[in-house]
Amino acid sequence: MNRRGYTLIEVLIAASIVAAGIAAASVLALTMTTQEESNALAARALNMQEQAGRLYQLGLDPDTITNIIPPEPNVRSLTFTTGTTSPSGVNMEIATNSVVFHTGRGANASTTVSRTNTLVVVRPATR
Numbered sequence: 001m002n003r004r005g006y007t008l009i010e011v012l013i014a015a016s017i018v019a020a021g022i023a024a025a026s027v028l029a030l031t032m033t034t035q036e037e038s039n040a041l042a043a044r045a046l047n048m049q050e051q052a053g054r055l056y057q058l059g060l061d062p063d064t065i066t067n068i069i070p071p072e073p074n075v076r077s078l079t080f081t082t083g084t085t086s087p088s089g090v091n092m093e094i095a096t097n098s099v100v101f102h103t104g105r106g107a108n109a110s111t112t113v114s115r116t117n118t119l120v121v122v123r124p125a126t127r
Contacts, residue, residue: 045074
């Protein structure tokens with residue numbers, strides 16, 4: 001009688017190929033989740049910065065803005081540097097709005113990865 005089938009070696013090789021595929025898919029899923037969390041932290045910090053810039057354009061002073069904006073856990077600092085400019089003879093107030101925030105963990109998980117973003121905002125001078 002001639003029996004055909006898979007030998008134990010062939011089954012073990014096929015199982016190891018399937019296991020390697022499953023391991024690769026799980027690592028990819030973990031990487032994607034980590035990247036999504038990092039992007040969400042960055043989006044929230046940049047949104048906070050844009051809202052602060054909009055409040056400055058509406059006429060609030062920087063000290064008031066930093067006091068009324070709700071704190072964002074991943075934002076380390078939100079600073080304004082103000083000055084004036086006169087393009088075409090029109091007096092304008094200019095503010096450089098900087099935010100420093102962390103976007104995740106480093107390779108050894110004990111360090112945080114930080115990012116700085118700067119936004120320049122202009123409004124008509126009140127004087």
